[in-house]
Amino acid sequence: MRGWSTSDIPDLTGRLAVVTGANSGLGHVTALELARKGARVVLACRSAARGEAAVGRIRREVPRADVELLVLDLGDLGSVHTCARRLPYDRIDLLVNNAGVMAVPYGTTADGFETQFGVNHLGHFALTGLLLPRLLATPGARVVTVSSLMHALANIDPRDLNSRQRYGRWISYARSKTANLLFTHELARRLAARGAEVVAVAAHPGYAATNLQTAGPRAEGRRGAERVMEVANRVFAQSAEAGALPVLYAATADGVRADEFFGPRFGMWRGAPARSWRAPWTVDDAVSRRLWEESVRLTGVFYDSLAP
Numbered sequence: 001m002r003g004w005s006t007s008d009i010p011d012l013t014g015r016l017a018v019v020t021g022a023n024s025g026l027g028h029v030t031a032l033e034l035a036r037k038g039a040r041v042v043l044a045c046r047s048a049a050r051g052e053a054a055v056g057r058i059r060r061e062v063p064r065a066d067v068e069l070l071v072l073d074l075g076d077l078g079s080v081h082t083c084a085r086r087l088p089y090d091r092i093d094l095l096v097n098n099a100g101v102m103a104v105p106y107g108t109t110a111d112g113f114e115t116q117f118g119v120n121h122l123g124h125f126a127l128t129g130l131l132l133p134r135l136l137a138t139p140g141a142r143v144v145t146v147s148s149l150m151h152a153l154a155n156i157d158p159r160d161l162n163s164r165q166r167y168g169r170w171i172s173y174a175r176s177k178t179a180n181l182l183f184t185h186e187l188a189r190r191l192a193a194r195g196a197e198v199v200a201v202a203a204h205p206g207y208a209a210t211n212l213q214t215a216g217p218r219a220e221g222r223r224g225a226e227r228v229m230e231v232a233n234r235v236f237a238q239s240a241e242a243g244a245l246p247v248l249y250a251a252t253a254d255g256v257r258a259d260e261f262f263g264p265r266f267g268m269w270r271g272a273p274a275r276s277w278r279a280p281w282t283v284d285d286a287v288s289r290r291l292w293e294e295s296v297r298l299t300g301v302f303y304d305s306l307a308p
Helices: 025-036 048-061 077-086 115-136 149-153 169-194 212-220 223-235 245-252 285-299
Strands: 016-020 040-045 066-071 094-097 142-146 199-203 261-266 270-275
Touching: 016 025, 016 115, 025 040, 025 048, 025 066, 025 094, 025 245, 040 048, 048 066, 066 077, 077 115, 094 115, 094 245, 115 142, 115 169, 115 285, 142 169, 142 245, 149 169, 169 199, 169 285, 199 245, 245 261, 245 270
Parallel strands: 016 040, 016 094, 040 066, 094 142, 142 199, 199 261
Antiparallel strands: 261 270
């Protein structure tokens, strides 16, 4: 795995990829590199204007790119259902659950869920479930869910998944990223029990400079905090292009196994992709099963193809 780079991505001609949050940051780099290797890429983005701009940027860099936009608001389950219904393909080779929000002020989604838990976990849980029949119809398909090293700050609280009793922007973010890993763990377990060929894995970018870090302070008008994050991005972070490498590795490399977690090699912070440490609570079968059951209850997406 040493030195793995985008040049190692195999030819993806004839493959279909769906990437959430592909208008900027890691998602945009991921969509660009998949398109560069010949995949047909669907950019699933909340903003139609920003999504169209991202499609244009990819086509300028890769004139023959086969890319298209599908509007998706992960904070609105109605939008998730509409997106899945409008996706005009009966097979999907790759789903990259990338979009997310980080350390934002307390708020709720259109369906009343705490924003970070609702967008980062529940929205992707629902989308994956709705697209699962098309993934199961595609031998060798993969589901890559983007988590974060910040998951190490907190386990989920099954009694307060929506942080109604206590809200801390960073703890709630960490819980949502733990939920991403628990979802991957339980999805991998259920796929294996069914004998399915779909591989569920997770990845994180280390510390990569994207607009994710500044979005929270900007939303609150905390200009000082926004400036601090901007400086930290310039001084300490690696580029979005480098941060996307573990995601691209998880999505395309040979030998990737179910429920693996990939991140940067050096200190899990930067460098070429490698298997990453994860907190022990993210592989707890009982907790992952309980989160799954609660996610089904909250979203109404039942994953009928995957019996317990």
